[in-house]
Each structure stands twice: as structure tokens, then as C-alpha cells.
Amino acid sequence: MAILKVDNLNKTYSPKSIPVKNVSLTVKDQEFLTLLGPSGCGKSTMLRMIAGLEMPTRGRIWVGDRDVTPLRPGDRNMAMVFQSYALYPHMNVRANISASLRLRKLPESDVNQRLRDVSAKLGLDSLLDRKPSQLSGGQRQRVALARALVRRPEVFLLDEPLSNLDALLREQVRAELKQIFERQSAPVVYVTHDQTEAMTLSTQVAVLYDGTVQQLAAPSEIYHRPANRFVAGFVGSPQMNLLTLMCEGNFACLGAYKIPLPEPIARSPQAIPQTIVLGIRPEDVAVVEPASDRAIAEGHCFLIENLGTAKLLSLSIPHGDRDRLTLRALVPHDLPLPSDQISLHLPSDRLHWFDSQTGDRLG
Ligand SMILES: Nc1ncnc2c1ncn2[C@@H]1O[C@H](COP(=O)(O)OP(=O)(O)OP(=O)(O)O)[C@@H](O)[C@H]1O
Ligand SMILES: [Mg+2]
Known part of the structure; x- marks a missing residue:
């Protein structure tokens, strides 16, 4: 059981560049929270602070009753999936997926068991010996996901994981994502500027604009009762x-x-x-x-x-x-x-x- 709590988080680069302004959020087990907003509204900065890749100017980040704010990314027990996949090009799929487990010195039998589970779940069995360069975009994205899932982290963080895929593949991987995350319980924070992804995948959506949360609610509430003019115009296609x-x-x-x-x-x-x-x-x-x-x-x-x-x-x-x-x-x-x-x-x-x-x- 884990609860991710973000308490009054702020990131100030300069008086003119404040991408995250006092944001508070809670994501519980089995919840899938999407940060949705236009380019530059502070989504990635927010996620990178949760992951530990960026130090907040103010505010705390909690996992359960553990204050993880001072911890390095590797000590937070969170798995992050990036838009760019970030796979090791010289390693095959098998090695890419199991690298983090070997680093943690998990027994070989456990590594193999987890590898088998996750590759079956994501349909990667026949690709385990290939290098990333021998995979399609969708397959690479699945390997990146497998690498996150195999760690069984306390929190999942995903930053626009589908945006490098073409429209058809995006639809397919989106449906796969939904099924995968419905079957596991750790809290998920997902970043996108694509409202269809936000509406279909999430249990909660936080609409961000200019570093602040405009509305935090279930997808249907966001759609049917937008809290302000910005949310009304941003969510829905064709536009309201x-x-x-x-x-x-x-x-x-x-x-x-x-x-x-x-x-x-x-x-x-x-x-x-x-x-x-x-x-x-x-x-x-x-x-x-x-x-x-x-x-x-x-x-x-x-x-x-x-x-x-x-x-x-x-x-x-x-x-x-x-x-x-x-x-x-x-x-x-x-x-x-x-x-x-x-x-x-x-x-x-x-x-x-x-x-x-x-x-x-x-x-
Ligand atoms: N190191 C930095 N120094 C100064 N400003 C920065 C820095 N990193 C990001 N920013 C600014 O912070 C704002 C938010 O950036 P961020 O990457 O979080 O946006 P985003 O919502 O993820 O956008 P996108 O959808 O384009 O990925 C932007 O205006 C960006 O220019
Ligand atoms: Mg971004």
C-alpha cells in the first residue's frame, strides 16, 4: 500500500520562470492521476520533482509516511517512463528489462521469474534477444514500460509515453496501458497534453495551466462541469x-x-x-x-x-x-x-x- 502526497510544491527558476506554483496532490493505491495541460504549463517539471530529478524550491513529497524530498532518485522506489524510451542501445531487450534488478542484486531465479511475468504480460517473449534498434516505436515503448513494471515500484511516473507513436499505434498502446495499470495497484502519475489519453486512462485528472491546478476531478466531472473557462476550452474536441x-x-x-x-x-x-x-x-x-x-x-x-x-x-x-x-x-x-x-x-x-x-x- 502506498500513497503519494505532494504538498505545496513549488519550482522557481527565476522571478519570471515559476513553472510549478504551490501544487498539492494526493494519489492513492489504484489511482491513476493525469497531469493534463498545454506545452510549458509545468507538467514535466512537476513529475521530475516527484522522481527526484529536480529539487523543488519549496514543498515536500511523501510516499506513505516517508518524506522522500531529500532522497536521490534511486532511493525513492519510483519507476519513471519517458517519452524518449531511454533504453540502453547496446543491450538486448532481456538485459534492458532486467538491468535494474541485477543492479539491486536480486537472486537470478527471481530476476528470471519477473522477466518471464512481465514479458508475457506485454507480449515481448519473441523480442527478448533483439537490440532496441531492431524494434518498432511501439515495441520500444513496451520495453520501456516492462522495465518500469519489472521493478514493482511503489509509484509509477510516466511522461508523455505515447507521444512518439503514430496515431494508430498510440490508440493501441493506450488500450494496453489501461489494461496493464488496471491490474496493478501502485499509484500512477501520468503526464500528457493529449486529452483523450487523460480522459480514457485516468481515475483523476489535474488540469494544469501556468503552473497551477485549474481543476482536479474525475474525467467525467472535468468534461461535464469544467471549473473555469480555461478547462472548458482545453478539454473536449471539437472545442466547446x-x-x-x-x-x-x-x-x-x-x-x-x-x-x-x-x-x-x-x-x-x-x-x-x-x-x-x-x-x-x-x-x-x-x-x-x-x-x-x-x-x-x-x-x-x-x-x-x-x-x-x-x-x-x-x-x-x-x-x-x-x-x-x-x-x-x-x-x-x-x-x-x-x-x-x-x-x-x-x-x-x-x-x-x-x-x-x-x-x-x-x-
Ligand atoms: N532549467 C530551466 N530553467 C528555466 N526555465 C525552465 C527550465 N526548465 C523548464 N523551464 C520552464 O518551465 C516551464 C515548464 O516546463 P515543463 O517542461 O515542465 O513544461 P511541460 O508542461 O512539460 O511542457 P511540454 O508539454 O512541452 O513538455 C517552461 O516555460 C520551461 O521553459
Ligand atoms: Mg513535458
């Missing part, structure tokens, strides 16, 4: 529509249409802001009959992108005298569109509201 609208009384104005503000905002008139950000995912925008009384907006469709099972419509909506807003709608690929003038319904239970100043979720 985010429209800045003027407020009038208890309504937000979308062109000629008025959309009721949600209860908690409407209830306190003095708190109604001048502008508000309305979010709706493209798959939640419904196309309705032109005269339908459900229509709450009307748009001119200027682009149709065919995505296979669905098509993505880009619609231009009149808004004010000169302004137009763009809204995207994801509809079934075979939905008939008799005209490029399209009526839309925005279901009230699918709307997200954000403060236009702070970006925080409202309601």
Missing part, C-alpha cells in the same frame, strides 16, 4: 463554443434571442454582470426545424467538415448591428440540411456559464 454575451436583466443576449441566466445568478440581481461567457459543446447544439418554437438562434452555415459518423457545422450568428458570432454544431453525418440558414436550439441543461472577468464557473 465560448461566447461572450451582454446581459440584460435576467437574460444573456444572443443576437435577437434572449437566453435566461441560470437560477443562482438570476436570483441575485445585484450580482448580474454586464457580460457573461456562455459555453456549449458542439455536440449539445441541436439543429431544429426553421419555424420551431424551440429555436433560440439562427445561423448561416458557412462550413461543413465531414468527420465520418458526424459532421461539424460552422455557423455565423448575427449579433448586434455589425457583429457576428461563430458557433459550431456537431450533428449526425446524415442529418439533412435543406438550406444554409439553420435554426438552433441550445438546451438549457447543457449550458455552461462563466464569469467574463475571472473565467470562473457560475451556477
Whole structure:
């Protein structure tokens, strides 16, 4: 049983470069936490501090009741998998996988037993005598994983392990990863900027931006109740529509249409802001009959992108005298569109509201 605790971790390179700002996280046994965020937000710095490859400026790292902050990487009992695989090029697969066990002077019979277990689990039996240069990218990544698993560490750390693979292989190895980590219990911290990986693999996702945690929650919560405008726009593909609208009384104005503000905002008139950000995912925008009384907006469709099972419509909506807003709608690929003038319904239970100043979720 291990619990990884990161307590108020900070990394400051200079007053202008503070990639990690007071982050606290807990990852328990059987939990798979993903650090998700755009390039440069501090994901690798965070992971490297946990691994001991980088000293934090402030904060502590605990494994169970052991403060590992002062320990060298080799003394932390954590295994890290890098994007670059970092295999020994002169050693065959067998030697690559067992190197760390031999270093720890494990009895030969134990080394062989663990090697057999892990190579069977990862389908590496027929590759054990090959050198890394004789393997494909996916096979190399599996060897890198095997090398981490064979150590049976207390904590697994993975930094973008799939990003060197092509799209098809990434999908396949992602599914393999899920199965492998579901079968073992040590806490996993996984770094990626790929939201599909984060959503499919994790039990918890921490969305990072500019060195701070924007939201820490289960993947479905992140998707269905994003805590702020950044998370709303970062998670989900195609991206959530985010429209800045003027407020009038208890309504937000979308062109000629008025959309009721949600209860908690409407209830306190003095708190109604001048502008508000309305979010709706493209798959939640419904196309309705032109005269339908459900229509709450009307748009001119200027682009149709065919995505296979669905098509993505880009619609231009009149808004004010000169302004137009763009809204995207994801509809079934075979939905008939008799005209490029399209009526839309925005279901009230699918709307997200954000403060236009702070970006925080409202309601
Ligand atoms: N040694 C260093 N000195 C100064 N700044 C650094 C140093 N290492 C990293 N940084 C800065 O810290 C920030 C975070 O870097 P980090 O590698 O953690 O980002 P990341 O989220 O892993 O990005 P990516 O997705 O591109 O890998 C970046 O702005 C980077 O330029
Ligand atoms: Mg990185």
C-alpha cells in the first residue's frame, strides 16, 4: 500500500520562470492521476520533482509516511517512463528489462521469474534477444514500460509515453496501458497534453495551466462541469463554443434571442454582470426545424467538415448591428440540411456559464 502526497510544491527558476506554483496532490493505491495541460504549463517539471530529478524550491513529497524530498532518485522506489524510451542501445531487450534488478542484486531465479511475468504480460517473449534498434516505436515503448513494471515500484511516473507513436499505434498502446495499470495497484502519475489519453486512462485528472491546478476531478466531472473557462476550452474536441454575451436583466443576449441566466445568478440581481461567457459543446447544439418554437438562434452555415459518423457545422450568428458570432454544431453525418440558414436550439441543461472577468464557473 502506498500513497503519494505532494504538498505545496513549488519550482522557481527565476522571478519570471515559476513553472510549478504551490501544487498539492494526493494519489492513492489504484489511482491513476493525469497531469493534463498545454506545452510549458509545468507538467514535466512537476513529475521530475516527484522522481527526484529536480529539487523543488519549496514543498515536500511523501510516499506513505516517508518524506522522500531529500532522497536521490534511486532511493525513492519510483519507476519513471519517458517519452524518449531511454533504453540502453547496446543491450538486448532481456538485459534492458532486467538491468535494474541485477543492479539491486536480486537472486537470478527471481530476476528470471519477473522477466518471464512481465514479458508475457506485454507480449515481448519473441523480442527478448533483439537490440532496441531492431524494434518498432511501439515495441520500444513496451520495453520501456516492462522495465518500469519489472521493478514493482511503489509509484509509477510516466511522461508523455505515447507521444512518439503514430496515431494508430498510440490508440493501441493506450488500450494496453489501461489494461496493464488496471491490474496493478501502485499509484500512477501520468503526464500528457493529449486529452483523450487523460480522459480514457485516468481515475483523476489535474488540469494544469501556468503552473497551477485549474481543476482536479474525475474525467467525467472535468468534461461535464469544467471549473473555469480555461478547462472548458482545453478539454473536449471539437472545442466547446465560448461566447461572450451582454446581459440584460435576467437574460444573456444572443443576437435577437434572449437566453435566461441560470437560477443562482438570476436570483441575485445585484450580482448580474454586464457580460457573461456562455459555453456549449458542439455536440449539445441541436439543429431544429426553421419555424420551431424551440429555436433560440439562427445561423448561416458557412462550413461543413465531414468527420465520418458526424459532421461539424460552422455557423455565423448575427449579433448586434455589425457583429457576428461563430458557433459550431456537431450533428449526425446524415442529418439533412435543406438550406444554409439553420435554426438552433441550445438546451438549457447543457449550458455552461462563466464569469467574463475571472473565467470562473457560475451556477
Ligand atoms: N532549467 C530551466 N530553467 C528555466 N526555465 C525552465 C527550465 N526548465 C523548464 N523551464 C520552464 O518551465 C516551464 C515548464 O516546463 P515543463 O517542461 O515542465 O513544461 P511541460 O508542461 O512539460 O511542457 P511540454 O508539454 O512541452 O513538455 C517552461 O516555460 C520551461 O521553459
Ligand atoms: Mg513535458
